[in-house]
Amino acid sequence: MKTVNLTCIGCPLGCQLEVMMEGEKILMVTGNTCQRGEAYARKEVTDPTRIMTSSVRVYGSVAGERMVPVKTASDIPKGKTMEVAASLRGVSVPCPVNIGDVVIRNVAGTGVDMIATKNVL
Amino acid sequence: MEQKAYHLIIIGGGPAGLSAAVAAYDAGERSILILERDTRLGGILNQCIHNGFGLHTFQEELTGPEYAQRFIDQVKDRNIDYKLDTMVLSISKGEGNAKQVVAVNEADGLMQLTADALVLAMGCRERSRGALNIPGFRPAGIFSAGTAQRLVNIEGYLPGRRVVILGSGDIGLIMARRMTLEGAKVLVCAELMPYSGGLKRNIVQCLDDFDIPLKLSHTVVRIEGKERVEAVVIAEVGPDRKPIKGTEERYECDTLLLSVGLLPENELTIGLEADMSRVTNGPLVNESLETSIPGVFAAGNVLHVHDLVDYVSEEAHLAGESAAAYIASLEAGNGPVPHAGVLITFSGGVRYTVPATADVSRIEKWLKIRYRVGDVMTNRVVSLYLNGNRVLTKKRRVMAPGEMEELVLLKKQVEEYPVVESMEIRIEEDKA
Ligand code: SF4
Numbered sequence: 257m258k259t260v261n262l263t264c265i266g267c268p269l270g271c272q273l274e275v276m277m278e279g280e281k282i283l284m285v286t287g288n289t290c291q292r293g294e295a296y297a298r299k300e301v302t303d304p305t306r307i308m309t310s311s312v313r314v315y316g317s318v319a320g321e322r323m324v325p326v327k328t329a330s331d332i333p334k335g336k337t338m339e340v341a342a343s344l345r346g347v348s349v350p351c352p353v354n355i356g357d358v359v360i361r362n363v364a365g366t367g368v369d370m371i372a373t374k375n376v377l
Numbered sequence: 378m379e380q381k382a383y384h385l386i387i388i389g390g391g392p393a394g395l396s397a398a399v400a401a402y403d404a405g406e407r408s409i410l411i412l413e414r415d416t417r418l419g420g421i422l423n424q425c426i427h428n429g430f431g432l433h434t435f436q437e438e439l440t441g442p443e444y445a446q447r448f449i450d451q452v453k454d455r456n457i458d459y460k461l462d463t464m465v466l467s468i469s470k471g472e473g474n475a476k477q478v479v480a481v482n483e484a485d486g487l488m489q490l491t492a493d494a495l496v497l498a499m500g501c502r503e504r505s506r507g508a509l510n511i512p513g514f515r516p517a518g519i520f521s522a523g524t525a526q527r528l529v530n531i532e533g534y535l536p537g538r539r540v541v542i543l544g545s546g547d548i549g550l551i552m553a554r555r556m557t558l559e560g561a562k563v564l565v566c567a568e569l570m571p572y573s574g575g576l577k578r579n580i581v582q583c584l585d586d587f588d589i590p591l592k593l594s595h596t597v598v599r600i601e602g603k604e605r606v607e608a609v610v611i612a613e614v615g616p617d618r619k620p621i622k623g624t625e626e627r628y629e630c631d632t633l634l635l636s637v638g639l640l641p642e643n644e645l646t647i648g649l650e651a652d653m654s655r656v657t658n659g660p661l662v663n664e665s666l667e668t669s670i671p672g673v674f675a676a677g678n679v680l681h682v683h684d685l686v687d688y689v690s691e692e693a694h695l696a697g698e699s700a701a702a703y704i705a706s707l708e709a710g711n712g713p714v715p716h717a718g719v720l721i722t723f724s725g726g727v728r729y730t731v732p733a734t735a736d737v738s739r740i741e742k743w744l745k746i747r748y749r750v751g752d753v754m755t756n757r758v759v760s761l762y763l764n765g766n767r768v769l770t771k772k773r774r775v776m777a778p779g780e781m782e783e784l785v786l787l788k789k790q791v792e793e794y795p796v797v798e799s800m801e802i803r804i805e806e807d808k809a
Contacts, residue, residue, distance in 0.1 A: 262581075263577060263580065263581050263585065265577050265578040265581050265582070267577075269774055269775045270577040270580075270775075289774075306582065306586070307428050307438070308558075309426050309427045309440055310426070310558055310559075311529070311530050311533070313533055319417075321531075322531070322532060322533045323530060323532070323533045325426035325440060325441075325442050325530060327426075327428060327440055334586065337558070337586070338558070341558040341559070341560075342560075345559075345560070355443060355446060373426065373440040373442050373443045374426075374442035374443070374446070375446065
């Protein structure tokens with residue numbers, strides 16, 4: 257049996273959650289003040305996901321910009337974050353780029369596209 | 378010198394200025410000019426590339442640049458005038474109700490502009506190392522978190538590889554994650570106070586996610602290195618916030634990021650001789666977000682530092698509407714409407730309120746009072762008293778200095794009080 261300690265981000269109270277687990281199975285969640293805390297804990301220990309944001313180089317910008325900010329078009333597994341970050345290094349995209357343009361397809365094999373979050377002329 | 382007159386000049390083209398412009402336009406005002414110092418509209422949001430913006434305003438999570446673009450589009454759709462790369466040198470009272478704005482840019486040179494009303498939306502800047510007292514040399518490799526953010530996200534340049542962060546403000550937390558993703562190693566985040574000034578979500582997703590330790594009640598006591606930072610020594614502090622001998626820990630690193638607070642940028646406001654708050658370092662405003670100078674309004678981080686841009690937009694919307702109403706009143710020949718506000722007093726741990734005064738007869742639908750507390754508090758009841766009568770209560774399980782609080786007083790709640798002589802916010806222990 258193992259215990260995972262988490263801080264709930266549901267509200268400013270920031271309850272300290274303890275999840276007791278037997279292998280992959282959740283035995284008990286304690287420390288939460290409301291139901292949202294338990295739901296958060298269950299998701300965090302079984303399938304934690306994040307939107308990942310970064311910025312990549314551009315070339316040919318008439319506005320003189322050097323970077324375009326990007327994000328994953330949807331959540332990716334938290335454990336993939338560093339891999340996605342590494343695969344963005346060295347990437348350079350031509351201008352103009354518009355918000356929502358796909359900058360990298362299926363980034364790091366996550367099945368999720370990396371899209372631009374700013375218009376760069 | 379170029380001379381031009383507008384009804385409304387907005388100083389700053391960040392989230393506050395953009396929202397104020399749109400609101401003033403939608404209230405019927407057409408003679409509006411936005412002056413922006415940077416080469417683009419959007420202000421600090423341009424470098425805040427992380428997501429989490431817009432949940433209140435757009436019911437979706439946007440990144441900073443996306444959030445800014447929504448407002449930039451609204452400004453452009455309305456053909457509202459703006460000037461970029463334009464520095465405002467001074468603002469002052471002119472003849473009658475006029476306000477003078479002296480500004481400069483390369484294309485127009487020096488400009489003497491007049492306006493009936495101004496919205497101050499200059500934002501804030503970071504406290505620098507000068508505001509702290511860290512012994513040691515002044516080597517390269519010490520950056521404010523916001524400077525590092527600009528370098529990484531806009532310039533595309535990683536300012537260091539092994540990083541210590543002092544202060545747990547949101548920008549520092551965000552940069553801990555950002556630099557980690559760019560391949561740097563963030564060793565520790567030290568916070569002087571026994572609690573973090575950042576949002577819980579940022580502590581979890583920027584520090585915990587990457588196993589970066591947060592050391593509360595710790596500070597930097599020494600910086601080593603002459604040319605470049607070579608190491609940073611941090612130590613625990615006691616309740617007096619003085620370092621405790623024997624608790625020093627040395628971290629070999631090349632970079633120290635400072636995330637030790639933000640200060641409203643009010644040189645222009647002070648030049649105008651508007652009454653200022655010693656707590657927020659912003660101007661004192663009434664329920665219409667008007668400063669002590671009639672026709673001069675303020676919103677956003679220039680007024681008080683916010684944690685959520687959504688609240689900036691909302692506040693600036695009110696400032697823009699108020700400015701339009703002020704101008705309409707001048708146009709109708711009524712002149713400025715005299716203000717009959719009372720000071721909002723407070724006790725029990727409230728540090729300040731925005732607005733600072735309120736004329737309840739001017740409340741349209743509701744009055745939103747924003748405030749911050751000075752310490753972490755649990756199980757409290759916040760009450761609002763008019764003429765000594767409790768008209769509003771709100772239970773708060775927890776309040777922290779890092780999270781702005783608000784009370785909403787509805788018009789119907791004040792209607793029983795045709796004459797308001799006092800308005801007080803009290804925080805009390807919740808005994809229930
Ligand atoms: S468990 Fe409920 S009360 Fe506690 S932090 Fe999460 S959302 Fe807030």
